[in-house]
Amino acid sequence: MLGFRNRQRRPVKLSGAGKLFVVLTLAVGFAAVNTGNNMLFLLVSMMLSLMILSGLAALLNLLFLQVEFPAGQLLSRSPDDCIQVRVRNPRRWSAWLVEVRVDKQFSRSSRIPAQDSGILRIPWQAQARGPVTLPSVLLGSAFPFAFVWRAKEISPPNAPDLWAAPLASEMGAEMSIQGQEQEKGSGHGTGDPLGLRPHLPNEELHRIHWRRSDWRAGLDLPPRLTVLEREREQEPCILLDYDAWSRLSHEERLQRLRAGLESVQRAGQRWQLRLPAGIWQGKGRRGYQLALLALSQQGPFLELTAGVGKN
């Protein structure tokens, strides 16, 4: 988790209702001074103290809140991309209507209970592959009475564990996998047990050998799940090889691999992604996220300028 300190800047924006309230306060104040009516003075005092105290309440609402970016986030650079932001509330009182803004996008939570946290998903699209450098992040709230939107600016971490995948090549999925090798499965398809191995992430639950899994740690730790590996039927495997397009640039190769990956995962085929950094394999959707992360983390990266890079 990447916690970071906030800066001192506190943007404040008056809402329409707030402007109306200020105008009303001025009007009643004007009437009070001109008439000398103490009931109106009382009303003005009430409205002024409401302004002051609601400002304090808004500050208290944001006090001690921490913003974190959960590690290992991957932005696929599709229009429905979201950054996940965890807002921690270590205080002994709830935080209401907390809002996190990245650029012009925002997400809001109605309530974050005391000593708890909430995950907010902010729609945001990265502009370049590789490590994502976030623009300024605002943690704000219109609590309590929506007169004023008050925020504090959060300086994003220097190296958040937040990655953006390459865009899929516009050439189309078929063109991307054209020329890629198709490899036959090595098993003979008898279904005989080959041995036990640890359960892999994204692997189907029905493959777990529950009797041989380790539950000794109880609920305190995740169980050690085991899979009984069997011989598989003969199945084609699409090889997505980085070295297959030697004439293309680094980024173009990665874009083609992304397009190919999208194609095979949609078709539910077995695939193997070969990158200079290593080999990833899977079938259909299984292993897809890890492969996408590998594509996004494959160096070298383009030079980025102020968080907005070129493709």
Next chain:
Amino acid sequence: MKSAIIPGLLLLLGVVLFLALGSLAWQWPVLLWLLSNLLIFSSRWQQAWLHRGGFFRFFLLLAVLVAVFLSSPWGNWLALGTAVLWTVLAFKVLELRGMRDLMQIAALVLLGMGLAAWIRVDLALGLYFLAELFLLLLALLWQTYIEQRQQEGRLILGSDLLRLAFFDLFFLLFLLPMMALLFVLLPRTPTPLWHWGVGAANAQSGFAPELDPQHIEQLQLDPAVAFRAQITGPALLPADLYWVGAVLWQDDGGLHWLPGPTPPECGRSGARIWQQQIIVSPGRHRYLFALETPLDVDSPMPLASGTTSLTLAHAVDGPLRYRAWSGRAASCLTAGEKTAALQVPASLSPEIRVLAQQLRGQNSQETVQRIVRWFRGPSFRYSLHSPPGYPRGQTLADFLLRTHTGFCEYYAAGLATLLRLDGVPARVVVGYRGGEYDSLGGFWQVRQSMAHAWVQAWFGGRWHRLDVTPAATPSNASVSGGSALAAQLPWGSRLWGWLQWHWLNWVIDFSPEKQRTLWRMAGEDLQSASHHSPIQHNFQWPNKLPRLPIILLLILILGGLALGLGRWFRERRQDRRQRYRERAITLLRKKGLADCRPGMEFLWLESLPLDPALRCRLGEAIARQRYGPSPDAAGERALKELLKVLAKAPAGDHGPDKSVDRPAAGWQDDGQQ
């Protein structure tokens, strides 16, 4: 149910506004508002209304506003403004869709409270202000929350709404002192550009400087407080409190008396016996009140010259504060006064003249005694209502010669007329009689219903007060007429009166002069504190209120409140089951369990030399409370009972066994993994 939350709050807001506006709110558009507020409880109706389109709604509003203009009395701008307010509020309530509409409704309600401030300035209005503020803020908080939850596609939680309501309450607790501070700080202009006055509802104080039976009949049914007074001097019984308002010299025909052309007076002189600090309730005032014989007055407003009573040069709006001194009786009668005090209208009934002739004595004193004795005869009765056979009221001749039934004005007019006919100078005095003592604030509270009229007659070299009105009937115990008025009020009334007194003192009558005095005192206090000298301030702590106990009591109440609320919040925050589990651990710790890690309590139980059955039951109780799916109060009680049995066992039998409580190496490793 959840969709009715905001409409319900709006209904409450409207009801409080209705109460605040009082009689001004009784207009037909209020029914329109009520109808629309009831309609929005059903979203179907609201949708149908919104489906009509903006232009249709706008022109319909215009049409209704025209109807309001036509139906309202021309010139009564307050009534017209209130009717317009209810109409716009009704339309706006129907259009409630989100925060923006709610804000507009809130602004309209604030406007309504401004109108209410125009017509009344009492403490109840202050409380209505507070109630409106609480409800408005709650509506804003809930609306924001509900909108957000709907956006998130999540359920609206009642517990969250309750939390927000408590936040609102806390917010108000902090807001009140700050509001008081700002109220004191805000600058006042000594001469406002536009003098507002005190508005329609308070335009009449109730007191009139004339004798008019119909007027006083209405007045004596009004329980409103006319003024409050702190008296310094010899103690007086409530029945002896005669508050002189206007002195009426001119008999304008039997029952109707007026101040008349003021005769040349000999001036106010005599020994000052009572000092009175008086605050007259907000209203339009021309007359000041003081006990018995007013001698001097210290008022910010100038008095009119050449008047017998304490008359202001100009009528004053708002609450009035002054200091007056009174003596027992004036011993001066000029020739002009004597002439005026003997004037009798020529149209007076001859039968009355005959009656006066019959009651005449050898000298003035005897005449007075005979007339007073005659009035106190068994045939005279007190009644606020006209006697049977006189549906349009009775004349003075009817009262004196036939019915002998009436109230103070009849008696005062009859007595003064008979005295004058018999050559005894007499004048009628109208004012108030009696008072309710508020021991909390140390002041007398005089109500409009205590309005009274009596006579002052000149004999024996001085003016004598004569009051022949019989004692009040049981149904009018607090009404004037010589009744022994209750000196003490019920506890609630005393508290309300005390609050009203301070409300008038510190809010309504908070003048620029008072503001300057307060800040000067504060400055002097600060200066004293900085010089390490004893603080000498002039702040007037309410009489008879012990300072230290009150402060301690307040601190205790606030501290208790804070502790209680803190505990309540803590308990609410914790999961109920978790709380029971923690309590079970606490109970076991008290009995000697040193290691509280899961499972260790069973080893601890094994180490105790207990009866196997008891050990088994204890084990079950512990398992239920600490590891069971639903620990509860019954389980906790059972555990406590078993632990009591355990405590009765000989000491040392169940002490902690160090060898058992020491954590096992394997468990420790597992726990750390």
